[in-house]
Amino acid sequence: EMMKQQVREHFENMRHVLQQDEHAVLDSLELDLKRTRTRLDQVLKNWMNHQEQVSKSISAIQGALSRNPTAEEDRKSHSDTIPKKPDASEMEIRLNKERFEKLLKTLSSISKSLKVQLQRKTLLLDSSPTVIDRQTCHNQITVTSEGRSLFFSSSPGSTPEHPLRFDKVCCALGSTPVSAGQNYWEVDVRCCSAWAVGVAYGRLERKGQDKGAKLGRNRNSWCIELRNRNLSAWHNNRHVVCQGVGQSPPRRVGVWVNYDKGQLMFYDADRMVVLQRFSAAITPVFDRAHHQFTEPLYPAIRFLKPTENQNGPNHLKFSHLDSF
Numbered sequence: 512e513m514m515k516q517q518v519r520e521h522f523e524n525m526r527h528v529l530q531q532d533e534h535a536v537l538d539s540l541e542l543d544l545k546r547t548r549t550r551l552d553q554v555l556k557n558w559m560n561h562q563e564q565v566s567k568s569i570s571a572i573q574g575a576l577s578r579n580p581t582a583e584e585d586r587k588s589h590s591d592t593i594p595k596k597p598d599a600s601e602m603e604i605r606l607n608k609e610r611f612e613k614l615l616k617t618l619s620s621i622s623k624s625l626k627v628q629l630q631r632k633t634l635l636l637d638s639s640p641t642v643i644d645r646q647t648c649h650n651q652i653t654v655t656s657e658g659r660s661l662f663f664s665s666s667p668g669s670t671p672e673h674p675l676r677f678d679k680v681c682c683a684l685g686s687t688p689v690s691a692g693q694n695y696w697e698v699d700v701r702c703c704s705a706w707a708v709g710v711a712y713g714r715l716e717r718k719g720q721d722k723g724a725k726l727g728r729n730r731n732s733w734c735i736e737l738r739n740r741n742l743s744a745w746h747n748n749r750h751v752v753c754q755g756v757g758q759s760p761p762r763r764v765g766v767w768v769n770y771d772k773g774q775l776m777f778y779d780a781d782r783m784v785v786l787q788r789f790s791a792a793i794t795p796v797f798d799r800a801h802h803q804f805t806e807p808l809y810p811a812i813r814f815l816k817p818t819e820n821q822n823g824p825n826h827l828k829f830s831h832l833d834s835f
Contacts (some may be wrong), residue, residue: 618727697832
C-alpha cells in the first residue's frame with residue numbers, strides 16, 4: 512500500500528505541474544484576448560462618434576434645404592465634415608495568430624514527447640545493464656573498458672583464438688543471457704552506417720561465414736539490420752521490411768524480450784515506434800513453431816560492410832539505462 516501511495520504522489524506532482532502550466536497558458540491567452548477587445552472597443556467607439564457627426568451633418572443639410580432649396584451656401588457649410596478613412600493600425604487589430612500557432616505546435620511536441628517517455632518508462636522497468644562478452648568478439652572489434660561500446664577496425668587486432676570467438680563474421684554477443692521473464696536494452700547505432708542488432712542462442716556458430724554464423728540467417732538468431740539505408744527484420748533466413756520507419760534510420764534501437772511468452776520486439780527507441788514484432792501468433796512469414804524460446808537468449812550485434820559512399824565511423828554502444 513505504501514508503494515502505491517508513492518506512485519500516486521509522483522503522478523499527482525506531474526498533474527500539478529501540468530495544471531499550473533495550463534493555467535499560465537490560458538491566462539496568457541485571456542490577457543491577449545482582453546487587449547484585443549480593448550483596442551477593438553476603442554475603434555468601434557471612434558467610428559460611432561464619427562457616425563453621429565455625419566448623421567448630424569446630414570440632418571442639418573436636409574433641414575436647410577427644406578427651408579430654402581436654393582441655400583447652397585448653407586449646404587456647403589454643413590458638408591465640411593471630414594470623411595473618416597480606416598486607419599492602417601485598425602486593420603491590423605487581431606489576436607496574435609502566429610504566437611498561438613507556435614503554442615499549439617509546442618504543446619503538440621511536448622505531448623508526443625511525454626507519451627514516448629511514458630511508454631519507455633514501462634520498458635525501462637525491465638532493463639538491466641548489458642555488457643559485451645569480449646571472448647565472443649571478432650578480432651576487428653575493439654571493446655571499451657566499461658564493456659558497452661564497440662568499435663570496428665579495418666585491420667584485425669592481436670586477440671588470442673578462443674572457441675567462443677567469431678572468426679569470420681564481425682559479430683559479438685552480450686555476457687548475460689535472458690532465460691526468464693522480461694528484459695529490455697537499447698543499442699545506440701547513430702555512428703554506424705550498416706549494422707545488425709538482435710538476439711541469439713548460445714549455440715550460434717562462431718566459426719566460418721555461412722548462414723549458421725550470421726544473425727537472422729538461421730533458427731538460432733533474430734535481428735533487424737540496416738543495409739544501404741534499408742531496414743529489415745530477419746529470422747531463419749527469411750526477412751520482411753520493417754514497419755514504422757521514419758524519414759531517417761533509427762538512432763537507437765530498443766530490444767524487448769518476454770522470454771516466457773516467446774515474444775521479441777524491436778523499437779525505434781527515440782519515438783517508441785515498433786519496428787518489428789516476433790511472436791508465434793503475429794508473424795506467419797517466420798517459422799511459427801520456433802517462437803517459444805528454448806534456450807537462453809544473448810544480446811547480439813554485428814557490423815555489416817558499408818557501401819563505398821558510406822565510409823565513416825563504425826561505433827555501436829549499449830546504452831546506459833539507469834535513468835531517462
